[in-house]
Amino acid sequence: MRRLINILIACWCLAGAVSCDTDLEREVCDYTVQLRYDYNEENGTTENRIEYYVSRIDEYIFDEAGILFAARTFTPDRCTEFMHSELTLPPGRYSVIAIGNRDTRSAVTADGSQPRVGVTRREDMRLNLDNAEPKVGGTVGDSEPLYHGYKTFTVTSPGISRIRVDMINAHLNIKFRVTWKGGRTPARGDYYALLESVPGEYALMPEWIFPIGSFDAEAHDCDSHDGYPTDCNNVIHHIPHTCHGTAAALTHRHDTYINVDGNLWGEFTTYRIKEGTAPLLKIFSTMTRSAEPLATIDLEKYLDWWYYDDENYTLQPGEVHALDHDLKQAYEIDIAIDGDRIILSPLDVADYEEGGQIH
Secondary structure, eight states, X not given: OHHHXXXXXXXXXXXXXXXXXXXXXXXXXXXXXXXXXXXXXXXXXXXXXXXXXXXXXXXEEEOTTSBEEXXXXXXXXXXXXXXXXXXXXXXXXXXXXXXXXXXXXXXEEBTTBOOOTTTOBGGGOEEEOTTSOBOGGGOBOOOOXXXXXXXXXXXXXXXXXXEEEEEEEOEEEEEEEEEEOXXXXXXXXXXXXXXXXXXXXXXXXXXXXXXXXXXXXXXXXXXXXXXXXXXXXXXXXXXXXXXXXXXXXXXXXXXXXXXXXXXXXXXXXXXOOOTTSOOEEEEEETTSSOOSOSEEEEHHHHHHHHHHHOTTOOOOTTOOOOGGGOSOEEEEEEEEEETTEEEEEEOOGGGOOOTTOOO
């Protein structure tokens, strides 16, 4: 049965525009557009895994002039194992911006107002984290685990136009563990971590694009990338534009405590970070009088090192790693405190355990 479903889905993807053969059919499917949303875990699988990651999609359709034509929110169809929407559009060229998992923490704003059909321009579409949970000292809680999709397409003739929109992980996720070396025993009690210099706003137009079969990012041109075939083997990833430098930075706070093994565990989820912004991860103890952190990690420097230290990766001539280009910003960090030394290494995510849990 599972194989049959996958075959049916594959056939659905491979179909192009279907013309109506009779007047009755033409009345039903005249210029109908079906948008199917796919998520392949950033080339981690050939299957559509969207049902495991996305619980709702905010969909915004823009006309050829880049003005909002239609907006809707929908949830997945669990019976068919994929997400799709259907609407009737007159002939023309369109763009779709899709946001997965947005809730009350992030607001969609354009020039300070809610998006309005017939008014809002696609370049003005923003996500901001104004509604994040407030924490001590002006810090905030996490954002949603957001996903993003973008596609341009053309409606030319009566029938059903089936358009595939590839989603991408559009949030930063940091999991970390703190251990103590050299026979030191950490004090029992409350600890917290701060993640500093992260964006409080997203621009939802893509900044980068990974064309079919490519692992190298190209600068996105919003008017040049709708000509690719849209069958199931052709995945096109668009990375949204982070707004560092144009929006106020935020500091996230995560409260934790020593678990039964004498370790600290923590996790942050927020908007994607950008190369050149030096986000910092700091660990604090509430049991000390010092205001200095127990550890400070320059995430940009660490992640650059981690990227190039991967034994399965070979740096190409002239290549420069940029956080902006990472298809998925999900990282796990093991932080070992050994006296005045801080030792960093990748954390085996299979070991992850939230702070304070007994295992």
